Amino acid sequence: MTSLLSNPEFWQYLSIPVIAALIGWTTNWLAIKMTFYPLEFIGKPPLLGWQGIIPSKARKMAAISVDATISKIGTVQEIFQQIDPQVLAAHIIYTVEPRTEEYVDELMLKEYPTFWENLPASARNMVYDRVRKSTPQLVDNLVGDVADNIEALLDIKSMVIERLAKDKRLLNRIFIECGEVEFRFIINSGFYFGFLFGLVQMGVWYFYQNWWVLPFFGLLVGWATNWIALNVIFRPLHEKKIGPLRLQGLFLKRQQEVAESFCHIVTHEILTVGNIINAILEGPKGDRARNMVKKHIKPLVDETAGMGKALTQMAFGPTGFATLKNQVGQKAIEISQTSFNNPVFETDRARAVESIMVERMIALSSEEFQDLLRPCFQEDEIKLILVGAFLGFAAGICQLIFVFGGSIL
Numbered sequence: 001m002t003s004l005l006s007n008p009e010f011w012q013y014l015s016i017p018v019i020a021a022l023i024g025w026t027t028n029w030l031a032i033k034m035t036f037y038p039l040e041f042i043g044k045p046p047l048l049g050w051q052g053i054i055p056s057k058a059r060k061m062a063a064i065s066v067d068a069t070i071s072k073i074g075t076v077q078e079i080f081q082q083i084d085p086q087v088l089a090a091h092i093i094y095t096v097e098p099r100t101e102e103y104v105d106e107l108m109l110k111e112y113p114t115f116w117e118n119l120p121a122s123a124r125n126m127v128y129d130r131v132r133k134s135t136p137q138l139v140d141n142l143v144g145d146v147a148d149n150i151e152a153l154l155d156i157k158s159m160v161i162e163r164l165a166k167d168k169r170l171l172n173r174i175f176i177e178c179g180e181v182e183f184r185f186i187i188n189s190g191f192y193f194g195f196l197f198g199l200v201q202m203g204v205w206y207f208y209q210n211w212w213v214l215p216f217f218g219l220l221v222g223w224a225t226n227w228i229a230l231n232v233i234f235r236p237l238h239e240k241k242i243g244p245l246r247l248q249g250l251f252l253k254r255q256q257e258v259a260e261s262f263c264h265i266v267t268h269e270i271l272t273v274g275n276i277i278n279a280i281l282e283g284p285k286g287d288r289a290r291n292m293v294k295k296h297i298k299p300l301v302d303e304t305a306g307m308g309k310a311l312t313q314m315a316f317g318p319t320g321f322a323t324l325k326n327q328v329g330q331k332a333i334e335i336s337q338t339s340f341n342n343p344v345f346e347t348d349r350a351r352a353v354e355s356i357m358v359e360r361m362i363a364l365s366s367e368e369f370q371d372l373l374r375p376c377f378q379e380d381e382i383k384l385i386l387v388g389a390f391l392g393f394a395a396g397i398c399q400l401i402f403v404f405g406g407s408i409l
Helices: 008-036 058-068 076-083 085-111 113-118 121-148 156-166 168-178 180-207 213-234 255-269 273-282 286-297 299-338 343-362 366-372 374-378 381-403
Strands: 042-044 048-050 240-242 245-247
Touching: 008 168, 008 180, 008 213, 008 381, 058 156, 058 168, 058 366, 076 085, 076 273, 076 343, 085 113, 085 121, 085 299, 085 343, 121 286, 121 299, 156 168, 156 273, 168 180, 168 255, 180 213, 213 381, 255 343, 255 366, 273 286, 273 299, 273 343, 286 299, 366 374
Parallel strands: none
Antiparallel strands: 042 048, 240 245
C-alpha cells in the first residue's frame, strides 16, 4: 500500500477523475454566470466581448416571462379588483383630506393671489369645507370609472415588459431567485457528473493512451455535465413512479415554492398600486386617463363656488374660471401619482394581488410552468455549451502536457 501511494503514476491516474470533476464544476459555474452577467456589454462589439444572455435580450426575456406567467394567472380586471377600487378611493381621500387647505391655497395663490389673500377668512373656510364635502363622491366616481374601463386604460404586459427591460438587475433577480435551487444543482452536479466521467476517462486512458483521449474527454465533460443537469431539472415533465421512487424534474417539483417567490417579487416591486396608476396616466392611453381625471374633478370648482358662482366668474373672468378648472384637474392628476408612497398601503394591496396570483400559478400545468425558467437556458444555450466544451478541451490538453508529460504533436 505504501509503495502504491509513493508511486507517481498512481497519483497521475487519480488526478484524472478529480480534474474532470473540477472541469465539470467550473464550466457549469461559468455557464450560470454567463447567463446573467455582466449586465452591460464588456469588450468590443459585436464579437469581442460578452453580455449576460438575459440582460442582452432583456425585452425579449421579459416578454417571455410575462407570456409564461402573468398573462395566464390574472387579467387586468382581476388584478385591479384585487387591489379593490373602494379601498383605493378611500386611501386617496384619506391622503388628500388632511392637506385640503394646503392644496386649495396652492392653487388659488398661484392663479389669483390678490383675490385669495383679500378674501375674508370665513369665506376661505367655507371653500375648504365645501371641497372636503365634495371630494369623496368625486373620487368614488373617478375610481369607479377607471375600474369600469381598466382593460382599455392599462396594458399590463407592456407595463411589466417596460419595467423589466429598463431594470436588468430586477429581471435577473426574478430568474435567479425562482431558479436558485436549480442553479445550485447545475453547478454542484457538474462536479459529481464530471467525476463519474473522469472514472470512465481513467479506464480508457489506462488501456489506450493516445494524445486525443484526454482533450476529448475534457470536451465531453464540459458539454455533457451541463446538458445532463438541464435535463434533470426539467425532465421528466410529469411525475413518474418507478417502484418506490417518484421521478420528476427538480424545478417542476418546486412549483408552489417558485410560485410564491415569483409572485412576491412581481406584486411587491412591479405590479404595485403606484406603478399601476403611473402606467395608467403615463401609458399609451394616458391622454384618455388624464382626461377622465379632469372630467370628474373639474365639477369641484362649480360645487365649491356654489351660490357665488356668478360672482366668482365675474371676478376671474370666463377664461380665468376655465383656467382654474383646468388647474384643479392637473393638480388631481399630480395627487393621483403621489398618493401611493405609503409603504404600508402598498404592501397591503400587494399581498391582496399576490394571493390570487400564487393560487393561479400553482394551478398551471407542468408544460406551462416550466416556461418560467426554461427560456433562460434555451436562449443561446449552444454558446454556453460550446464555451464549456472549449474549456474542457483546453483543460484536457493541459492535463496531457503537464500531468502526463505528453504532446499533441
